[in-house]
Amino acid sequence: MNEFNQAYQYFFINQHITYEDALASGKKALEGNDPRRFYVYAILLQYFHDDDSKDAPYLEPITQGEASGCPLSGILLAILLQQGRAIDKHPAKAYTYYQKYKKALEDLSYQGEPMAQSMLGFLYQSGLFVKKDIENAMRYYHQAQKQGLRIAYHQLGLLYQQKGPYQNERKGHELFEVVLKDQFVSSLFIKGLQQLKEKNEEEATYYLKQAVDLNYHHAMFSLGSYYMTKKQPEKAFELFMKASELGHLKATYMVALAYASGRGVLKDDKLSEGYLKLAADKGDMLSAYQLAANYMKRQPRPYVDIYDYLMVAAKKKHPLAIHNLGAMFLQGDGVMQDVKTALSFFEQGSSLGLPISLFHAAKIYLEGVHVPKNEQKAKTYLEAAAKKKYKPAMQLLETLKRKTTSTSNYVA
Secondary structure (H helix, E strand, C coil): CCHHHHHHCCCCCCCCCCCHHHHHHHHHHCCCCCCCHHHHHHHHHCCCCCCCCCCCCCCHHHHHHHCCCHHHHHHHHHHHHHHHHCCCCCHHHHHHHHHHHHHHHHHHCCCCHHHHHHHHHHHHHHHHCCCCCHHHHHHHHHHCCCCEEEHHHHHHHHHHHHHCCCCCCHHHHHHHHHHHCCCHHHHHHHHHHHHHHCCCCHHHHHHHHHHHHHHCCHHHHHHHHHHHHHHHHHHHHHHHHHHHHHHHHHHHHHHHHHHHCCCCCCCCHHHHHHHHHHCCHHHHHHHHHHHHHHCCCCCCHHHHHHHHHHHHHHHCCCCCHHHHHHHHHHHHCCCCHHHHHHHHHHHHHHHHHHHHHHHHHHHHHHHCCCCCCHHHHHHHHHHEEEEEEHHHHHHHHHHHHHHHHHHHHCCC
C-alpha cells in the first residue's frame, strides 16, 4: 500500500490503520501526485486540532490543495471561510470558491468518490451554499456509507436518531454501533456527550475515556469538565493539561484558571498568566479577555496589551471586551478620547444585550454633544437595560419620566 492509500484508508471501516501511521503516511504522500493528497492530510490534521485556533496547521495543506485545483480542498476552504473557523470569516470569498469548484465536486461524487459524496451530504445537511435538504443529504451520505466511509456512517446514525420525517432509531443505532465498534473517535465522543445529557454517567465516561485513550482533546476537555462538576479538580486538571498540550484552547484557559485558583494544582499566578497568554495569542476569546482584565488591575497599566487583547476577544463577540473598549474611548483611557468610536462599541455591546452598554449608549444619545441627540433611541436602550434589572438604567428612566410628567403639568 503506497503512502497516499495508507492515509486515505484510515477514513474507512475496519482498516486497522492507526492515526499516527496515517498522519505520517499523509505527510509523505504530499510529495506524490494524487490530487486528493493535500485534502486527506488536512482532514487528518483537522481531526485532532482545535478549529478555534488561528494558527490551525491544516490551513496550509488546504490552501495548497486549492491552489493545485483539488475540488475537495476548494470546497473545504469555502466552508471554513463561510463559518469563520480557523480563518477570518469572508462570505464573498467563500461563495467564490464554492462557485469555482461545485461542478467538479459533483463530478467527483458521480464518479464514486466517497469523500465528495460525504461533503455534498454535509452541504445539504447544513444548508451551506445550497438550500437545506435532509433527504438529499442522506442520499449522498448513503452513497459514501456503502463504500465504508466512517464519517458517513456517523452522520447517518445521527440523522436517523433526530426527530423528524426520517427518524428511525433502530437504523440510527445500528449505523452508530458500527463506527463505535470501529473506534471512530468522533462517534465515541458524541456517544459520550449523548449519555451525559441523558444522565447515564457511567456509560458517558466509558465512551469519553475511549476517545481520551485515542488522544482526542475534545473528549479530554469534556471529561475534565465533567470531573469539575463532580468536585474532582485533580482529575480535571490532568485532563485539561493533556488537552492543552494537544492544542485545545479552552482547555488551556481552564489550566490557567486552575493555577489562578489553586483548584486541582498548586496556585501559581505566573503559570496562570503564561497559559492565558498562550491561548490568547492563538485567538481564544475567554483567555484574551481575562488577560486584559488582569492587566487593567496593574499600575501602570500596559495599555497596548490591554487594547490588543480586548480586540482579540471583541472580534469574537465577547460583550464585556466590546464594552471595555467603548469605555476606553469614552474616557480617553490609554487611547485618544473619541465619543463616536465609544458609541460604536457600546452599540455593539447593546446588540449583544449587555445592560451596561445599553445604558452608556443611552446617555450619549441623551447628552447629544458628540452625536445628534436622540431621546427616543436613548429611551429604547434604557428600557431594554431596565428589563434586565440594571439599576442605573431603571433610575435614569424614572428620572426622565418624572421630568416629562413635570413638563407636561407646567402651566404658564
